[in-house]
Amino acid sequence: MAQQKEWVLVADDELSMREALGMSVGRMGFAVDLAEDGRQALEMLGRRPYRLMITDVKMPKLDGMDLLKQARELYPLLPVLVITGYGTIPGAVEAMKNGATDYVVKPFSIEVLEKAVQDCLTAAPVTASVANQHGENVRIITRNPRMQKLLQIACKVAKADATVMIQGESGTGKELVALLIHAESPRAAGPFVAVNCAALPEHLLESELFGHEKGAFTGAAVRKQGKFELAGGGTILLDEVGEMALPLQSKLLRVLQERKVDRVGGGLPIPVDIRVIATTNADLRARVEKGAFREDLYYRLAVIPLELPPLRDRPEDVEVLTDHFLEQFGATGGITGAAKQKLLNHPWKGNVRELRNVVERAALLAGDQAIDVDHLALDGKIGDTGPREAADGDSSRNLRDIERRTIIATLAEHGGNRTRTAEVLGISIRTLRNKLKEYALEGHEAPKGGAGAAD
Ligand SMILES: Nc1ncnc2c1ncn2[C@@H]1O[C@H](COP(=O)(O)OP(=O)(O)OP(=O)(O)O)[C@@H](O)[C@H]1O
Numbered sequence: 001m002a003q004q005k006e007w008v009l010v011a012d013d014e015l016s017m018r019e020a021l022g023m024s025v026g027r028m029g030f031a032v033d034l035a036e037d038g039r040q041a042l043e044m045l046g047r048r049p050y051r052l053m054i055t056d057v058k059m060p061k062l063d064g065m066d067l068l069k070q071a072r073e074l075y076p077l078l079p080v081l082v083i084t085g086y087g088t089i090p091g092a093v094e095a096m097k098n099g100a101t102d103y104v105v106k107p108f109s110i111e112v113l114e115k116a117v118q119d120c121l122t123a124a125p126v127t128a129s130v131a132n133q134h135g136e137n138v139r140i141i142t143r144n145p146r147m148q149k150l151l152q153i154a155c156k157v158a159k160a161d162a163t164v165m166i167q168g169e170s171g172t173g174k175e176l177v178a179l180l181i182h183a184e185s186p187r188a189a190g191p192f193v194a195v196n197c198a199a200l201p202e203h204l205l206e207s208e209l210f211g212h213e214k215g216a217f218t219g220a221a222v223r224k225q226g227k228f229e230l231a232g233g234g235t236i237l238l239d240e241v242g243e244m245a246l247p248l249q250s251k252l253l254r255v256l257q258e259r260k261v262d263r264v265g266g267g268l269p270i271p272v273d274i275r276v277i278a279t280t281n282a283d284l285r286a287r288v289e290k291g292a293f294r295e296d297l298y299y300r301l302a303v304i305p306l307e308l309p310p311l312r313d314r315p316e317d318v319e320v321l322t323d324h325f326l327e328q329f330g331a332t333g334g335i336t337g338a339a340k341q342k343l344l345n346h347p348w349k350g351n352v353r354e355l356r357n358v359v360e361r362a363a364l365l366a367g368d369q370a371i372d373v374d375h376l377a378l379d380g381k382i383g384d385t386g387p388r389e390a391a392d393g394d395s396s397r398n399l400r401d402i403e404r405r406t407i408i409a410t411l412a413e414h415g416g417n418r419t420r421t422a423e424v425l426g427i428s429i430r431t432l433r434n435k436l437k438e439y440a441l442e443g444h445e446a447p448k449g450g451a452g453a454a455d
């Protein structure tokens, strides 16, 4: 499959300049749109996702500074390169203050322009801030072009009410992207409600989502509103939607088609005003093929599919994320070159969550010192028992102990992702959940994170 070209928008009122810019950027391998004033540029921004906008300052109708300000509002993740005229330093300062990614001063050579374009795309990691469900500010950081483009598309689709399906391995940032979509949507002031479809058995999930009337089943002592109702005016995130049982899938389909919910044991359907975002880390197409997931529901959910690349496919992010987490966990001593190299070479099965946990633990162990290779414990030296040891190294040959160690080690290996762990071990997520509950009761600690566990 041919690689799709990325688009750059060039806005300049001067024809010769516009065309020269367009040609240079075109030679760098981008597809280019040309706008002759700010207003036209703004209109074009609404038509497709751009990788970069290059704009002149002095333009009729809407000048470059106002275009920049509006683009910042509407497309917060779009890098903007500003071309300032006649060596006006105040103009450059103003551009940077208004959120330009970089600027070049006229006249400039092609080399200077190319370098500025490159810098805009790679040097500055794209950062978006969103509030999580606890009202804390969390940041989405990436230097990876594919991720940057995906975040841009997410911001764009946020404006409409279309259902979004976010696919990606555990810990790749699916929930963060869902929060971004909510924050960038007209529903931002409304609630954001997340439900993990893998965490509850079928009948509990049903009443969790749809609510129930008093006396609907044993234990339903009072009437309860479901999460669909609670998300009214806002967004509902259906995490790991692939784990939903078939009967519930039919009920969900009805919600999506009719925007109404039926409480368990209830009378009239209740209208709900919601935006639905679903996530999955399983290959949902394959589940459709196997008959485990309804095809019609799949198409209803995947109106806008977004696929998050795993961390191992975006090595440039390991470094920026490491720095981000070092700061977050107050690692004052920094990190040695060897340790950083080790992080860069690690396969990151648990993705960003695993990296975060590793940095957090290392920061604790290192204290005021620089984090070194030993502090990273990437070979599982601290605490957890590897599968090999579980099989033959340990003195206990008790089958139950071996099972427990294997489960806990596999869970650790997959960054705490229960869905993956269950898959790898060939057991149901339900069985896994029950086993983990038993271990917790017996005082054996399982690694945190992943589906159904607190982050
Ligand atoms: N690009 C990023 N920048 C900063 N932090 C990130 C980024 N991506 C993920 N994280 C952090 O990594 C952790 C996991 O992210 P998140 O919960 O969004 O992943 P997920 O794909 O929903 O995982 P799961 O499949 O296990 O539910 C969180 O602590 C999140 O804040």
Ligand SMILES: [Mg+2]
Residues within 6 Å of the ligand: 174, 175, 239, 279
């Ligand atoms: Mg998640």
